[in-house]
Amino acid sequence: MQAIVLVAFGAPLTQQDIARPAAGPGQVLVRVHASGVNPLDTKIAAGQAGHAQAALPAVLGIDIAGVVDSVGADVAGFAPGDRVYGMTGGVGGVAGSLSEYVAVDARLLAHMPAKLSMREAAALPLIFITAWEGLVDRAHVGAGKTVLVQGGAGGVGHMAVQLAVALGAQVSATGSADQRAAIEGMGATFIDRNVPVEEYAGEGFDIVYDTVGGAVLDASFRAARRYHGHVVSCLGWGTHALAPLSFRAATYSGVFTLLPLLSGEGRAHHGDIMREASALVAAGKLKVLLDATRYMLSADSVSAAHRALTERTASGKVVVELME
Known part of the structure; x- marks a missing residue:
């Protein structure tokens, strides 16, 4: 072949x-x-x-x-x-x-x-599984939750936006100006990615899903709601200061979608996610x-x-x- x-x-x-x-x-x-x-x-x-x-x-x-x-x-x-x-x-x-x-x-x-x-x-598959593991498995998204997706028109991002909307969350998503129509078309509130997080976060979000990494993950820590906010990232590979998250008494989870393929453990869950x-x-x-x-x-x-x-x-x- x-x-x-x-x-x-x-x-x-x-x-x-x-x-x-x-x-x-x-x-x-x-x-x-x-x-x-x-x-x-x-x-x-x-x-x-x-x-x-x-x-x-x-x-x-x-x-x-x-x-x-x-x-x-x-x-x-x-x-x-x-x-x-x-x-x-x-x-x-x-x-x-x-x-x-x-x-x-x-x-x-x-x-x-x-x-x-x-x-x-x-x-x-990869982008949906990554979105599911972050929003459902780690952050337990559900009806009434407020969700911010960083990079809402990207591969994982546009899956995360649609998944959160489908599960009843109130969703906002960052992106560039030319991505506004796509983000709003998926049922999310558009936020220009160049706007500082302090200008739109208000009291913070219940769930922040970072699909960008780097400085955007740092900003995501400042967007979490006090006491019960949860930040998830599929690109948390750098060195980051956790103080902004700790001062909010909020929590963080990483997503490593490759792990079942590499370890052999948890493969059936990926099949379950694809059925979803x-x-x-x-x-x-x-x-x-x-x-x-x-x-x-x-x-x-x-x-x-x-x-x-x-x-x-x-x-x-x-x-x-x-x-x-």
């Missing part, structure tokens, strides 16, 4: 003919139709993501959408011909989705909603913003998809299509 292979960090991607895998115990063999491209893929390729523990040579591609080809032993709930999607590999030595077939842990998969195209489905995504899509409460450019399974095309992210020319999620 054909696959896109990273042979050395920082080296050009190559297209190779590699052995087609078989579904082992607990696995499903998927005929890949689309592979989502995330900023993490570009960092792995450049050798800038030690936390992803990629082992060379590597087939990248964290997110997948496709059709079940065969099912291994001890797998229930999936059958050949099923349309499935999930966040299934591309890190920690686990084969990614930039190949015609991939054998994946069935616990990571969910059935695709009928209304999603393969391209849309491949764009969803399917329910929200079916109910018309969740949509993914896609970049208009189409990319295919070739070294040049995948490299162009990576450049669209590193050069920030993409407007929405980037997807590589292997089949219609």
Whole structure:
């Protein structure tokens, strides 16, 4: 089968003919139709993501959408011909989705909603799981909660906004002026990202989800409500002073979405989260913003998809299509 292979960090991607895998115990063999491209893929390729523990040579591609080809032993709930999607590999030595077939842990998969195209489905898993783990698993979002999403039109950000709205929260989101319509269209109050947090936070928010990191995470600490405010970040990788948060008697959680793939623990929960995504899509409460450019399974095309992210020319999620 054909696959896109990273042979050395920082080296050009190559297209190779590699052995087609078989579904082992607990696995499903998927005929890949689309592979989502995330900023993490570009960092792995450049050798800038030690936390992803990629082992060379590597087939990248964290997110997948496709059709079940065969099912291994001890797998229930999936059958050949099923349309499935999930966040299934591309890190920690686990084969990614930039190949015609991939054998994946069935616990990571969910059935695709009928209304999603393969391209849309491949764009969803990592960003939705990251949003869910922050808002639901860590911060326990619910009806009546006030939520601030930092970077509300980004990949994780636009999932977090829609998820919080769907669960009944009162949502605000920061973004650039040209992102205002998108943020308001998702049901959130727009806040210009250049406005200092002290000018809009008021008494503070029950939940602040930072998807930007750096100085924005520092500002998020100052936006938390006193006593019961909770800050969540999926990019809390720097050195930060916790005093502004401590002086509010507020709390903080980090999100590391890769952990089930790297450790093998908690994989079934990712499948559960993807089933929640399917329910929200079916109910018309969740949509993914896609970049208009189409990319295919070739070294040049995948490299162009990576450049669209590193050069920030993409407007929405980037997807590589292997089949219609």
